[in-house]
Amino acid sequence: MRRVFLIIALSLEALxxxxxxxxxxxxxxxxxxxxxxxxxxxxxxSFINDNLIHNRLNFKGYxxxxxxxxxELRSRIFTGDMVRMNPGYSDMIGxxxxxxDLSWNIADxxxxxINTTIDRYWLDINYSxxxxxxxxxxxxxxxxxxxxxxxxxxxxxxFDVDYPERPGGDAxxxxxxxxYTSALELAVKADYEDDVTAAALYRFNKWGYDIQFLAGYxxxxxxxxxxxxxxxxxxxxxRGEVSWFQPVRHFSDTIGTGLFTIGFDRxxxxxxxIQLQAMxxxxxxxxTDFNSFYTGNLSAKDLAFSKFSIFGQxxxxxxxxxxxxISGMWFPGLKGYFAGPSVDYSVAENIDFSLIWQHFKGRxxxxxxxINLGFLRLKYxx
Numbered sequence: 361m362r363r364v365f366l367i368i369a370l371s372l373e374a375l376x377x378x379x380x381x382x383x384x385x386x387x388x389x390x391x392x393x394x395x396x397x398x399x400x401x402x403x404x405x406s407f408i409n410d411n412l413i414h415n416r417l418n419f420k421g422y423x424x425x426x427x428x429x430x431x432e433l434r435s436r437i438f439t440g441d442m443v444r445m446n447p448g449y450s451d452m453i454g455x456x457x458x459x460x461d462l463s464w465n466i467a468d469x470x471x472x473x474i475n476t477t478i479d480r481y482w483l484d485i486n487y488s489x490x491x492x493x494x495x496x497x498x499x500x501x502x503x504x505x506x507x508x509x510x511x512x513x514x515x516x517x518x519f520d521v522d523y524p525e526r527p528g529g530d531a532x533x534x535x536x537x538x539x540y541t542s543a544l545e546l547a548v549k550a551d552y553e554d555d556v557t558a559a560a561l562y563r564f565n566k567w568g569y570d571i572q573f574l575a576g577y578x579x580x581x582x583x584x585x586x587x588x589x590x591x592x593x594x595x596x597x598x599r600g601e602v603s604w605f606q607p608v609r610h611f612s613d614t615i616g617t618g619l620f621t622i623g624f625d626r627x628x629x630x631x632x633x634i635q636l637q638a639m640x641x642x643x644x645x646x647x648t649d650f651n652s653f654y655t656g657n658l659s660a661k662d663l664a665f666s667k668f669s670i671f672g673q674x675x676x677x678x679x680x681x682x683x684x685x686i687s688g689m690w691f692p693g694l695k696g697y698f699a700g701p702s703v704d705y706s707v708a709e710n711i712d713f714s715l716i717w718q719h720f721k722g723r724x725x726x727x728x729x730x731i732n733l734g735f736l737r738l739k740y741x742x
Contacts, residue, residue: 362546363385363481364424367439369536370634376575379472385419385421385422385448386421386422387418387421387422387742388417388418388420389416389418389739390415390418390740390742391414391415391416391739391740391741391742392413392414392415392416392730392739392740392742393412393413393414393415393522393739393740394411394414394737394738394739395411395412395521395522395735395736395737395738396409396410396411396414396718396733396735396736396737397409397410397411397412397413397440397596397733397736398410398733398734399731399732399733400484400731400735401730401731401732402513402730402732407561408438408440408441408442408445408534409441409695410438410439410442410443410456410545411438411439411440411456411491412436412437412438412522413436413437414434414435414436414522414526415434415435415436415599415740416432416433416434416435417432417433418430418431418432418480418499419431419432421716422536424484425457425514426485426487428483429482429483429484430450430480430482430484431478431480431481431482431504431676432478432479432480432481432525433478433479433480434477434478434479435474435475435476435478436453436476437454437472437473437474437727438472438474438475438476438580439471439472439473439624441735443470443471443472443473443693444470444596445563446469449467449473449558450468450473451463451498453473454468454474454475455552456477456549456552457527457529457551457552458496458528458529458552459529459530459549459550459551459552459554460496460530461552461702462477462478462479462496463475463476463477463478463613464477465532474580477497478606479496479525479527479528479531480495480496480497480498480525480528481495481496482495482497483495484493484688485727486535489537489538490534490535490536490537491534491535491537492532492533492618493533494531494532494533495506495530495531496529496530496531497528497529497531497533498513498525498526498527498528498529499513499514499529499531499533499547499549500514500526500527500609501513501545501561501572501574501588502601502696503572503588503589503590503599503601504590504599504600504621504623504637505599505603505623505625505637505662505695506518506587506623506637506671507601507619507621507637507639507664507669507671508601508603508621508622508663509586509601509602509603509621509639509660509663510574510586510603510659510660511660512528512557512559512574512576512584512586512603512659513529513531513547513549513557513559514526514529514577515527515658515659515660515662515663517719518704521714521716521718521735521737522735522737525682527690528555528611528672529551530549530550531547531548531549531550531638532547532548532671533546534545534546538628539738540561541564541565542562542564542565543561543562543563543564544560544561544562544563545559545560545561545562545563546559546560546561547560547591551579553579554575554580555579555580555581556579557576557577557578557580557615558576558577559574559576559577559578559584560574560575560717561573561621562574564699565679566590567589567591568591568592569589569591569610570589570590570591571587571588571589572587572588572589572689573587574586574587574588574603575585577608578605578659578660578661580608580661581607581608581609582605582606582607582608582616582617582661583605583608583611584600584603584604584605584606584661585603585604586601586603586604587601587602587667588600588601588602593624595626596624596625596626597624597625597626598622598623598624599619599623599624599680600607600621600627601619601620602618602619602620602621603618603619603660603661604616604617605617605618605660605661607643612616615642615643616643617641617642617643617666618635618642618643618660619639619640619641619660619663620638620639620640620641621638621640621662621728622635622637622638623635623640623671624636624637630676630677631677632675632676633673633674633675634673634674634675635671635672635674636670636671636672637671638668638669638670638671639664639669639671639703640667640668641663641664641666641667641669644664644665644666644667644693645658645662645664645665647694647724651690656668661737665691665693665694666691666692666693666694667692667693668692668693669689669690669691670689670690672687672688673685673686673687673688674687678716680705680706681705682703682705682706683703683705684701684702684703684704685701685702685703685704686700686701686702687698687699688702691722694722694723694724695722695723696720696721696722696723696729697717697720697721698719698720699718699719700716700717700719701715701716701718702715703715703716703718707716707738710740710741710742711738711740711741712736712738712739712741713734713737714735714736714737714738714739715734715735715737716734716737717728717732717733717735718732718733718734719731719732719734722734
């Protein structure tokens with residue numbers, strides 16, 4: 361039934377996009393990346409080598425001033441040791457978290473895997489001070505950069521270096537704008553297990569800060585209440601979020617999970633930037649495997665692996681074409697840390713080269729973890 365709904369919806373969108381193209385109101389863009397990845401615990405150990413070719417296509421059509429539509433898809437070709445050595449790899453890549461399954465493993469062989477996923481499809485209607493969007497979309501309620509306890513619809517992993525769009529969900533979102541500085545939002549999302557997330561948010565501006573409050577129901581298991589803000593403190597940008605998740609079952613006799621994070625950032629004269637962020641959680645997730653830490657297929661409730669987490673990053677704009685970055689995280693509860701230097705260079709117009717290294721060290725239960733990931737990426741935007 362869900363696939364039937366999908367076919368009807370996409371067919372209608374195709375017809376509308378075709379009609380919009382006749383009026384030259386369709387925008388098509390995207391990118392292609394080739395990324396080589398190496399994974400190892402030490403230089404003396406074994407190396408795991410993988411390659412990913414990633415193509416993204418974005419189609420957007422505009423019909424007058426009040427209606428627009430979009431379809432966006434990503435196609436990926438995986439080759440290397442992970443495909444060859446891990447029998448569950450194709451299932452993990454092909455799994456769709458949305459209410460409608462929009463992910464297809466087109467080819468699944470011993471040495472390569474090809475997957476196509478539609479991660480956005482939506483119809484947007486706006487009139488006067490009301491906007492309604494229906495379909496797969498990203499609902500971003502976060503105010504900070506790294507950890508977002510307010511981002512209850514689309515939690516994401518900071519460590520995913522090749523997915524800047526971040527995950528979306530099958531949802532309906534209604535926004536009402538009383539004036540230029542405030543907004544009231546209602547949103548409902550369902551996932552592949554029919555779990556529902558439904559919440560309301562009110563955002564306004566006061567004392568030079570964008571302030572928001574939210575409340576709702578997350579993944580059919582928790583009530584949530586939260587707040588967030590972003591503004592300036594002298595020469596620094598000052599941001600923060602707080603959320604409390606209380607289980608629906610055993611509501612009165614179960615301790616909930618609270619996450620509180622604050623961050624500062626400053627852009628320097630040469631367009632370099634410094635960022636700092638800290639987070640506290642009274643009930644951090646018991647981390648059992650590195651996959652959970654890295655892929656981040658978690659809810660906003662599960663962002664913390666340590667009661668305290670601290671992040672810092674410095675982006676140095678060496679030249680208009682060259683950017684150098686170093687970031688780090690400290691996880692006292694895991695007795696561990698993360699370090700991640702990177703180099704980004706604009707080779708030519710629309711072509712970028714990136715070299716990224718991620719180093720993790722810590723403890724999971726009684727076991728010690730040490731892992732390195734290196735990424736070499738070439739990206740063409742069109």
